[in-house]
Amino acid sequence: MAIRKIITYPHPVLKEAAAPVEKITPEILSLFADMADTMYAAPGIGLAANQVGVLKRVIIFDLSREGENKKLTALINPEIIWAEGETTHEEACLSVIDYSAEVRRSAQVKVTALNLAGEPMELEGEGLLAICLQHEIDHLNGILYIDRISSLKRMLYKRRLKKILKVEAL
Numbered sequence: 001m002a003i004r005k006i007i008t009y010p011h012p013v014l015k016e017a018a019a020p021v022e023k024i025t026p027e028i029l030s031l032f033a034d035m036a037d038t039m040y041a042a043p044g045i046g047l048a049a050n051q052v053g054v055l056k057r058v059i060i061f062d063l064s065r066e067g068e069n070k071k072l073t074a075l076i077n078p079e080i081i082w083a084e085g086e087t088t089h090e091e092a093c094l095s096v097i098d099y100s101a102e103v104r105r106s107a108q109v110k111v112t113a114l115n116l117a118g119e120p121m122e123l124e125g126e127g128l129l130a131i132c133l134q135h136e137i138d139h140l141n142g143i144l145y146i147d148r149i150s151s152l153k154r155m156l157y158k159r160r161l162k163k164i165l166k167v168e169a170l
């Protein structure tokens with residue numbers, strides 16, 4: 001197990017769609033283990049394989065609060081099969097440095113996926129779980145939450161990011 005480097009915007013790999021996992025191989029299991037290490041070290045509540053530069057449809061998340069037992073979930077080839085309602089939540093992303101913004105999403109979703117044993121599963125969520133599922137599945141389709149905000153906000157962020165990256169490069 002190892003912590004992998006989290007790729008940040010505007011790296012082009014974050015814009016690419018990930019390919020379905022055809023078989024749960026040892027490689028996929030070690031990707032999962034590394035993603036978990038990487039997410040907890042960051043720390044973050046969710047991570048998609050794109051964010052560590054692997055274009056496979058694997059997401060993980062853990063929405064447990066501090067002091068609670070960890071509740072790590074991995075979904076392989078997740079797909080939203082049903083969505084309802086509307087909610088707005090302030091989102092951030094490990095791949096979008098130094099930014100957060102309100103994003104409008106479905107309030108409830110139902111997702112099908114495979115678990116790490118390759119068995120089909122279904123998951124229904126609302127609140128933070130629904131938002132997290134949509135955010136992470138977006139990653140697998142090459143979409144970042146900043147693609148879902150107004151173009152003006154995105155432009156202002158890009159401008160600010162340029163300054164941040166310039167300072168970091170010094």
Ligand SMILES: [Zn+2]
Nearest residue numbers: 092093094095
């Ligand atoms: Zn993200």
